[in-house]
Amino acid sequence: MDTKERMKLEPIPMPEADMSERLAGFGEVNRGYSEELAQAEAERCLQCKNPPCRSGCPVDVDIPGFIKLIREGKYTQAGLKIKETNAFPAICGRVCPQERQCQAQCVLAKQGKPINIGYLERFVGDWLISHPPALTERPEPSGYKVAVVGSGPAGLAAAGDLAKRGHQVTIFEALHRPGGVLVYGIPEFRLPNITVDSELEALRQLGVEIRTDVVVGRTLTITDLRDEMGFAAIFLGLGAGTPIFLGIEGENLPGVMSANEFLTRVNLMRAFDEDYDTPVQHGRNVTVIGGGNVAMDSSRVALRLGAETVKLLYRRTRAEMPARVEEVRHAEEEGVIFEFLVSPVRFLADNEGNLAAVECIRMELGEPDESGRRRPLPICGDGSDDCGCWRASESVGATGSAGYEAG
Amino acid sequence: MFRIIAKRQLAEDIIEYTIKAPDVTRHHRPGQFCIIRVASHGERIPLSIADINTEAGTITVVVQIIGHTTQELARLGAGDTILDVVGPLGHPTDIGTPERAVFVGGGVGVPAGNLIIREMKQAGAEVLAIIGFRTRELIIYEEKIRAQADELIVTTDDGSYGYHGLVTEPLQQRLEAGSEYDVVVAVGPVVMMRAVAEVTRPYGIHTIASLNPIMVDGTGMCGACRVLVGGQTKFACVDGPEFDAHQVDFDQLLNRLRIYREQEQQAAQAGPHLCRLEQQISEIQ
Numbered sequence: 001m002d003t004k005e006r007m008k009l010e011p012i013p014m015p016e017a018d019m020s021e022r023l024a025g026f027g028e029v030n031r032g033y034s035e036e037l038a039q040a041e042a043e044r045c046l047q048c049k050n051p052p053c054r055s056g057c058p059v060d061v062d063i064p065g066f067i068k069l070i071r072e073g074k075y076t077q078a079g080l081k082i083k084e085t086n087a088f089p090a091i092c093g094r095v096c097p098q099e100r101q102c103q104a105q106c107v108l109a110k111q112g113k114p115i116n117i118g119y120l121e122r123f124v125g126d127w128l129i130s131h132p133p134a135l136t137e138r139p140e141p142s143g144y145k146v147a148v149v150g151s152g153p154a155g156l157a158a159a160g161d162l163a164k165r166g167h168q169v170t171i172f173e174a175l176h177r178p179g180g181v182l183v184y185g186i187p188e189f190r191l192p193n194i195t196v197d198s199e200l201e202a203l204r205q206l207g208v209e210i211r212t213d214v215v216v217g218r219t220l221t222i223t224d225l226r227d228e229m230g231f232a233a234i235f236l237g238l239g240a241g242t243p244i245f246l247g248i249e250g251e252n253l254p255g256v257m258s259a260n261e262f263l264t265r266v267n268l269m270r271a272f273d274e275d276y277d278t279p280v281q282h283g284r285n286v287t288v289i290g291g292g293n294v295a296m297d298s299s300r301v302a303l304r305l306g307a308e309t310v311k312l313l314y315r316r317t318r319a320e321m322p323a324r325v326e327e328v329r330h331a332e333e334e335g336v337i338f339e340f341l342v343s344p345v346r347f348l349a350d351n352e353g354n355l356a357a358v359e360c361i362r363m364e365l366g367e368p369d370e371s372g373r374r375r376p377l378p379i380c381g382d383g384s385d386d387c388g389c390w391r392a393s394e395s396v397g398a399t400g401s402a403g404y405e406a407g
Numbered sequence: 408m409f410r411i412i413a414k415r416q417l418a419e420d421i422i423e424y425t426i427k428a429p430d431v432t433r434h435h436r437p438g439q440f441c442i443i444r445v446a447s448h449g450e451r452i453p454l455s456i457a458d459i460n461t462e463a464g465t466i467t468v469v470v471q472i473i474g475h476t477t478q479e480l481a482r483l484g485a486g487d488t489i490l491d492v493v494g495p496l497g498h499p500t501d502i503g504t505p506e507r508a509v510f511v512g513g514g515v516g517v518p519a520g521n522l523i524i525r526e527m528k529q530a531g532a533e534v535l536a537i538i539g540f541r542t543r544e545l546i547i548y549e550e551k552i553r554a555q556a557d558e559l560i561v562t563t564d565d566g567s568y569g570y571h572g573l574v575t576e577p578l579q580q581r582l583e584a585g586s587e588y589d590v591v592v593a594v595g596p597v598v599m600m601r602a603v604a605e606v607t608r609p610y611g612i613h614t615i616a617s618l619n620p621i622m623v624d625g626t627g628m629c630g631a632c633r634v635l636v637g638g639q640t641k642f643a644c645v646d647g648p649e650f651d652a653h654q655v656d657f658d659q660l661l662n663r664l665r666i667y668r669e670q671e672q673q674a675a676q677a678g679p680h681l682c683r684l685e686q687q688i689s690e691i692q
Contacts, residue, residue, distance in 0.1 A: 174626045176444055176451070176491040184628075213493040215626055219430050243630045245640055252633055252640060252659055254666040261629035269450065269623070276448045277475055279670035353662045 003046055011113050012041040022334060023303055026188040026272055029330055030094070030122075035075075038123040042070040045115050048107060053117060056105035059085045063102055063117055070120060079128035082121060087160030088199045090129055091153070091182060093122025094191050095293075097324045129198040138207055142166040147231040149216045152180020155237030156203065162235075163206040170231075172214040177268060180239055184268035185260070187297050189304070190327070193267070246289075250347030255281060255355025259290070259298045266301050284308045287358050288336075289344055291321035296328060299336040310336045315343040315363050315376040341365075343376065408488040409443075412465055417547040420472040421515060422481060423457070429464030431456075431494045437522035438501075438617065438649055441466065441494030442625045445483070449490070450476045453622045453644075455594070456495070457518035457548070466492070469518040469547065475674035496625045497648045500526060500615065505589035508532040510556065511574050511603050513539045513595025518548045519617060523592055524555040532589070533557050535581070539574035539599070543567035575602045588612050593652060597664065601657035608653055616652035618643045620663060635659050 015031040016022075022029055033041065045067040053063045061082050069078035082089040098104075098118035106114035144167045148155045151173040159169045177183055179196045200210065214220055225231045243258035245251050262280065265271045269278035286302040288295050291314035299310045312331070314321060317340045321328060332338065341363040350356035365374035413425040431441055435456060442451045458467035472481045483489065500523050502508060508527040512520045517538045527534045536556035540546045541564045553559045560577045561569035570577055578591075591614045593603040600616040607614045620632040620643050627645035634643050635656035641647065 174493065175624060176493070184624075213491050214430065215493060215496065218434065218495055219493065221434065224433070242627055245630065245633070247640075252635060252663065254663060258630040261623060261631045264623055264629050270448070277450050277674060279667040279674070281666060 001043070006044055006046055007108070007111075009040075009044045011044065011116055012037050012119075014116070014119050019333070022189070026304060028192055029189050030119075030326075032126055033119055033123045035073075038070055038075075038120060039073075041116050041120055042067045044108070044113075045071075046107060052105040052107060053102040053115070054105075056102040058101065061086050061102075061121075066124060067115070067117075067120060070124065075124055075127040076131060076133050079124040080133065082124060083128075087157055087203070088125070088153075089121045090125030090195050091191065091199055093118050093120075093125050094195070095182075095186060095324075096121075099325050126195075128202075129195070132202075135205060139164060139166040141168065144168065144232040145170070145230055147172060147216075147225045147229075147234045148237060149234065150174075150180060150237035150239055151178035151200075151210060152237055152239045153182060154239070155180065155235065156182075156199070158235045158237060159208045160203055160206065163203065163208050167233075168207065170209045170211060172216050172220065173210065173212045174215040175268065176212050178210050178212060180237075184264045185294065185297070187263065187267055187301050189300065190297065246344065248344060248346050250349060250355070253347050253349050253353065253355045255283070256347055257281065259288075259294045262298055263294070263301065266305070272301075272305065280305070282306060286310045287344075288312045289358075290314065291316065291323060293323045293327055296323045296331045296336075299331050300334055303334055303336065311339055312336050313339050313342045313344060313358070313360065315341065316365060316373060317341060320365075320373045341376065408490065409492040410488050411483055411485050412463075414484050417469065418545045421469065421545070421547055422472065423467060423469045423518075424480075425458075425460075425465050425467045426489060426492060427464055428466050428492045428494075431466050431492060432459050432461045432464055435459050435466070435495040436499030437526040438499045438519075439495035439497050440625075440648060441468070441492055441496060442622065443468075443480075443489055443493075444491035445476060445479045445489055447490060449479060451491070451623060451625070452476050453496070453619070453625060453648075455516070455519040455617070457521050459522065466494075467518075469515055471515040473675070474671045478675065493625065496644060498646075500592060500617075500649055502527055502530060502532075502590050502592065502615070503613075504530050505532040507586075507588045508534050509578065509588050509591040510534060510536045510552075511538075511578060511591060511593040511595070511599070512536070512552070513574055513593075513599040514541070514545070515547075516593075516595030516599075516617070517552065519594045520592075521548060521551050521555065523594070524552065527590075527592075528555060535588075536560070537562065537574045537577055539563070539595070540568075541565065573602065574599060575606045578603065579606050582606065582610050582612075590615065591652075592649075593617070597657055597661050600652060600655075604652035604655070604657070614652040615649045616655055617649045618647055618655065618660060620660060621666060634663075 017029050047064050051064045066078040066081040102117045103114040108114050146162050146167045146169050148159045148171045151171045159171050162169045182196045183193050225234055243260045265278050265280040270276040271278040271280035282305040286307040288299045299312050302310045342360045343363050344358045344360050346359050347355055348357045363376040366377045369375040410427045411424055412427055415423040417423050440453050440455050442453050444451050454468045456466050457469050470477055510520045510524050524534050534556045535558045536552050537560045539562040562572055562574050591607050591612055593600045594617040604614055618634055622632045622644055623629045625644045627642050632643040633640050636650045637654035
């Protein structure tokens with residue numbers, strides 16, 4: 001097939017679960033390519049000599065290289081090719097914002113038909129999980145012990161890279177289950193915990209030890225790790241775990257939750273599963289504040305917990321939303337109502353002291369701010385606009401982590 | 408896995424567990440707490456630490472059997488294991504260097520006084536302990552507190568033992584009689600801590616309350632435990648659990664504590680126990 005013919009091939013869409021099935025449970029929405037579909041999508045790759053997609057990948061995965069191997073039916077080798085620079089293809093294939101990274105740079109993006117690199121990455125990542133390759137020999141031990149604090153994506157990636165270099169790695173996790181945001185934050189329908197567990201198992205195979213229930217800074221200090229326990233280096237992968245509250249009236253009312261609490265109760269603590277004891281507040285009418293992936297996740301979780309309406313408030317417009325395009329599409333398909341250019345000013349209580357409504361103001365876009373996005377400004381004189389909501393789940397982004405004491 | 412070394416029934420529905428958790432004892436200071444998870448399907452619940460044995464690597468906690476999770480815990484005995492114990496969490500009690508200090512404890516908040524009073528004594532303070540219970544049968548840790556404090560007053564709501572009345576009454580009487588204290592630490596039901604704060608407020612005595620909001624992770628990640636202190640939202644797990652009682656919005660704390668009450672009651676109906684803490688709160692109110 002020549003380049004012209006390849007360019008005429010249509011992108012292969014991701015098979016998705018039926019809508020009735022989607023809203024009835026927490027099963028994964030994207031079902032993954034079959035071999036045939038993966039082959040067909042891989043066929044479209046032009047195998048550029050100087051592939052621009054690679055420059056869009058933060059970890060420089062040899063994208064044309066692994067796609068070529070898929071085309072040849074060498075799925076295990078394709079997976080190992082990715083693993084040369086990225087330890088977790090099954091995870092990244094699902095949650096990376098490919099449309100802003102590799103796929104944005106693909107030469108076919110100009111026609112609006114970039115190669116679905118993420119879907120292909122996921123395919124080989126899942127292949128490695130269902131067809132685990134024979135254990136390769138462990139690297140020569142370096143003689144160094146390295147502590148990794150936090151078992152989220154950063155910690156896991158660091159642990160994988162360090163272990164491959166022969167260092168003896170111990171991961172310390174504060175929660176009872178490793179995975180960080182991958183298990184407490186991202187819902188099952190987007191990233192099943194079993195996928196994370198499989199990637200963790202691959203790390204253990206590399207010799208990485210994972211210790212849960214250790215809050216570094218409290219249970220063990222940096223001094224303990226360095227001086228008593230003999231760790232030559234310590235990697236802090238603490239995440240961006242602290243929720244930011246809006247600082248507006250009524251935000252501590254029952255019914256107002258951070259997305260972190262809502263998602264943790266549902267994902268890590270399995271509140272959706274009858275066999276688990278975790279309670280979670282869920283209402284008929286849910287308001288979610290924010291425009292990122294966490295807001296999309298919270299909205300879609302609320303729908304699955306039985307909300308009749310889920311309204312998502314974002315203070316800018318669709319164009320500025322930081323969420324992955326696919327998550328926005330899925331949320332809309334499932335019935336989430338988007339309200340743009342609105343910002344909450346206070347939460348109102350009912351007679352019993354529970355959240356009754358979110359009062360908002362209309363916004364307009366001003367000059368771009370330091371993030372390059374146009375700054376939302378309140379429209380003066382418009383008064384307030386009662387959105388008539390019954391429950392809100394705050395989600396305005398999060399930065400930094402709790403101030404653990406070191407030393 | 409964390410092994411239960413000893414189990415002691417202190418009163419009806421109140422059990423003391425000594426658990427092997429050497430890492431928790433390593434840096435623990437009085438006032439800090441731990442979170443436990445009993446079983447794989449279970450919740451994470453925060454518990455005060457009543458005692459520490461660094462050499463044996465054990466912690467002691469006192470649990471009131473009030474809900475589904477604590478009912479499950481109650482089924483476990485010495486030799487059984489608890490899935491997760493994490494800590495120490497939160498800040499230690501900051502009592503400074505008082506000359507005269509008061510510990511006020513109510514119900515299952517009393518055992519926390521064991522370590523706090525020890526810390527007060529080590530700081531060189533003369534310590535008055537006032538501990539209150541609904542009735543004689545529910546009195547716990549009396550001897551342990553008596554052994555540490557310079558003076559102990561036990562109160563019961565029904566007068567079946569000790570002073571007939573609430574813990575705030577002897578405190579009020581002392582203050583009215585001119586006794587001077589540098590610090591008061593209150594651990595117990597929210598309504599008790601709120602009442603203690605109101606008693607000490609006119610005298611300007613530094614008063615610390617150990618708050619017990621709903622928690623999930625205990626590391627500052629979720630904000631379930633947020634409390635309003637001096638008009639600012641704080642996370643009890645990482646900013647507390649102890650705060651200046653004169654600054655705490657106790658009404659908001661009470662409002663937030665009832666968030667899961669309905670769901671908790673449904674879950675607890677599987678077992679035979681009624682929520683005694685709630686009964687206690689409504690009786691005091």
